[in-house]
Amino acid sequence: MKTKTFEIAQNLAEISKQKWHWMIEGNFDSLDALIHPSAIFVHMGAILNKEEEINAMKSGWIVPKSVNIQEVSLKREGSTAIVLSKLQLAAEVSGNAVSNLFAVTEVYMETEGDWKLLSLSFTKLLSEDVKIGER
Numbered sequence: 001m002k003t004k005t006f007e008i009a010q011n012l013a014e015i016s017k018q019k020w021h022w023m024i025e026g027n028f029d030s031l032d033a034l035i036h037p038s039a040i041f042v043h044m045g046a047i048l049n050k051e052e053e054i055n056a057m058k059s060g061w062i063v064p065k066s067v068n069i070q071e072v073s074l075k076r077e078g079s080t081a082i083v084l085s086k087l088q089l090a091a092e093v094s095g096n097a098v099s100n101l102f103a104v105t106e107v108y109m110e111t112e113g114d115w116k117l118l119s120l121s122f123t124k125l126l127s128e129d130v131k132i133g134e135r
Contacts, residue, residue, distance in 0.1 A: 013072050015115055016083045016106055023064040028054055036109060036116035043122055044100075045093075063092040071132040079110040080118075086125065086132045101125045103132065 015034070022030045031054060041053040048056060056062040071086040083106040090099040100122075107119040 012074055012076075012081050012083055012108060012115060015108070016072070016085065017069065019106075019117065020064070020067040020069070020087075023057060024066065026057065028058060031057075034115075034117050036111075036118045039116075039118055039120070041120050044124060060092075061094060065090045065092060065097075073132045081108045081110070081115065082106070083108065084132050086130065089122075101128065103130065 019031065019034060021027075022034075032050075035050045035053070037050060039050045039053070041048045041050075043062075046056075057064070067090075068088040069085055070088070073084045075082045075084075085104045085106070086101070087104060088099065088101050090097070092098070101124070103123045103125055105119070105121045105123070106117060108115045109118045110116075
């Protein structure tokens with residue numbers, strides 16, 4: 001029997017995974033619906049708000065090409081949840097092809113029965129040996 005906590009974690013993991021596909025596919029309407037109006041995105045070279053993040057992808061400044069999610073860990077406290085992922089992200093940034101191993105921290109807030117992305121931060125990992133695991 002699945003617990004409610006398990007179902008919520010499974011749902012958040014699926015939301016996070018789907019978000020990456022929407023970024024790669026350029027599905028900006030779905031991204032707009034998922035992202036909270038006050039969201040912040042922390043990249044290696046920029047800190048962007050929701051509008052700036054979506055515009056960066058629309059304009060071609062940041063173009064995600066592929067993602068390989070290697071590990072995922074989830075935590076929930078009340079209406080806030082953290083999704084921590086280890087992933088390899090290939091993208092085009094300012095016209096240059098890049099591929100980096102990241103720990104990505106996503107913060108979601110449950111509002112009116114829906115999860116909204118409140119923050120997404122990239123931390124470049126210098127070693128494949130870093131494990132996300134349960135924290």
